[in-house]
Amino acid sequence: MTPTRVVKSPTDELEPTSSETAAPARAKVAIVEDHSMVAEGFARIVAAEKDFEFVGTATTLADAMVLVENESPEVLLMDYHLPDGEGDQATRDVLARFPNTKILMMSGSDSDDLLGRAIEAGCSGFLTKTRPAIDIVTSIRAVLRGELAVRANDLAGVIERIREGALGDGLTGRELEVLRHLARGEPSEEIAAKLFVSVHTIRNHVQNILMKLNAHSKLAAVATATRLGILGLDDIG
Numbered sequence: 001m002t003p004t005r006v007v008k009s010p011t012d013e014l015e016p017t018s019s020e021t022a023a024p025a026r027a028k029v030a031i032v033e034d035h036s037m038v039a040e041g042f043a044r045i046v047a048a049e050k051d052f053e054f055v056g057t058a059t060t061l062a063d064a065m066v067l068v069e070n071e072s073p074e075v076l077l078m079d080y081h082l083p084d085g086e087g088d089q090a091t092r093d094v095l096a097r098f099p100n101t102k103i104l105m106m107s108g109s110d111s112d113d114l115l116g117r118a119i120e121a122g123c124s125g126f127l128t129k130t131r132p133a134i135d136i137v138t139s140i141r142a143v144l145r146g147e148l149a150v151r152a153n154d155l156a157g158v159i160e161r162i163r164e165g166a167l168g169d170g171l172t173g174r175e176l177e178v179l180r181h182l183a184r185g186e187p188s189e190e191i192a193a194k195l196f197v198s199v200h201t202i203r204n205h206v207q208n209i210l211m212k213l214n215a216h217s218k219l220a221a222v223a224t225a226t227r228l229g230i231l232g233l234d235d236i237g
Contacts, residue, residue, distance in 0.1 A: 026050070026051055026052055026053040027051060027052055027053065027074045027075065027140075027144050028052075028053050028055045028071060028072065028073040028074050028075070029046045029052050029053065029054055029055065029073055029074070029075045029076075029077065029140060030054075030055050030056050030057070030058070030064075030067055030068065030071060030073035030075075030076050030077070031043060031046070031054075031056075031057045031058070031076075031077045031078075032057070032058045032059075032060075032061070032063075032064040032067075032076060032077065032078040032079060032082065032090075033057065033059070033077070033078075033079045033106070034059040034060065034079065034082060034083055035079075038079075038129060039057045039059075042077055042106075042136070043057060045133045045136055045137065046077075046140070049137055051141075052140065055067075055071040055073050056071055059083070060082055060083050060084045060085075061082050061084050061085040061090045061093065061094075062084055064076070064078065064082075064090070064094065065093070065094070065097065068094060068097075068098050068101060069097075069098075072098075073101065074100075074101070074102060074144060075101075075102045075103075075104055075140050075143055075144060076094065076101055076102070076103050076104065077104050077106055077127075077136075077140075078090060078091070078094075078103055078104070078105055078106065079106050079107070080105055080106065080107040080109075080114055080118065081107070086117075087105050087107070087114070087117070087118055087121070087123075088117040088118060088120065088121040089121070091103050091105070091118065091121035091122055091123050092121050092122065095121075095122050095216050099216065102124040102125075102143040102144065102217075103122070103123045103124055103125075104123070104124060104125045104126075104127060104139055104140060104143055104149060105118040105123045105125065105126045105127070106126075106127050106128070106129055107126070107127075107128060107129065108128065108129050108130070109128070110128045110154065112154075114126075115150070115154060116223070118219075119150075119219045119220060119222070119223040120220065120223045120224075121220070122215070122216030122217050122219075122220045123217065123219060123220075124143040124148070124149060124217045124218070124219060125139050125142065125143050125148065125149025125150055125219070126149070126150045126154070126219075127139055127149070142187075145187065145188075146188070146203070146206070146218070147185075147187045147188065147218070148182065148185045148218050148219055148222075150185065150219060151185070170212045171209065171212055171213075171230065172208075174195075174205060175205050175208055175209050175212070176230065177195065178191060178195070178202060178205040178206065178209065179209055179221065179222070179225055179230070179231065180231065181194065181195075182206070182209075182218050182221065182222060183222045183225075183226075183231050188202045188203055188206070206218065209221050213225060
């Protein structure tokens with residue numbers, strides 16, 4: 001088995017040690033990618049951001065488990081195709097042991113099938129590897145805030161593929177309203193402003209939605225609601 005390769009950010013040695021000048025805590029980000037050049041490119045992007053701490057790279061799902069257990073990253077950038085597993089099952093395996101980890105799936109393909117599988121597995125976002133660095137950084141920050149990291153147009157493209165059941169129940173009218181805004185990729189702050197409530201209230205609604213739909217993430221909640229017939233194409237911005 002290839003050992004986990006943990007590489008610290010080159011900026012770590014520059015961090016102040018005085019309690020009076022210590023920088024704010026940075027969000028830990030790890031990468032799971034078996035192509036070294038691709039992994040190194042993503043690592044440079046992550047390490048360049050002052051609010052991120054790059055905590056290492058794994059090349060397999062097995063090594064990713066060790067990396068997450070040892071470093072507790074908040075966000076895991078994970079390739080869909082790994083030597084020992086596919087991204088959807090890998091996501092389920094990671095979340096089963098580390099449910100607080102946000103998984104941002106990466107792929108060289110933007111196919112609706114891969115996106116649908118990633119969403120249903122519980123990913124917090126989906127990126128193609130050809131996206132510019134700023135999109136990668138923006139997506140990481142979005143999932144750290146608990147928001148969706150997938151373009152609304154891409155999400156709309158998979159709705160028919162994951163839709164298959166009868167109308168579900170259990171959500172209140174306000175929760176359904178919030179869910180429709182989530183399906184359009186709107187952040188909590190924007191939803192709160194539109195509904196004239198606090199961000200805290202929206203976050204409570206979101207937690208209730210996730211619990212009732214048994215979803216690990218907002219994307220998974222949208223996928224489940226679509227499958228149940230709660231959401232349709234008209235609900236996706």
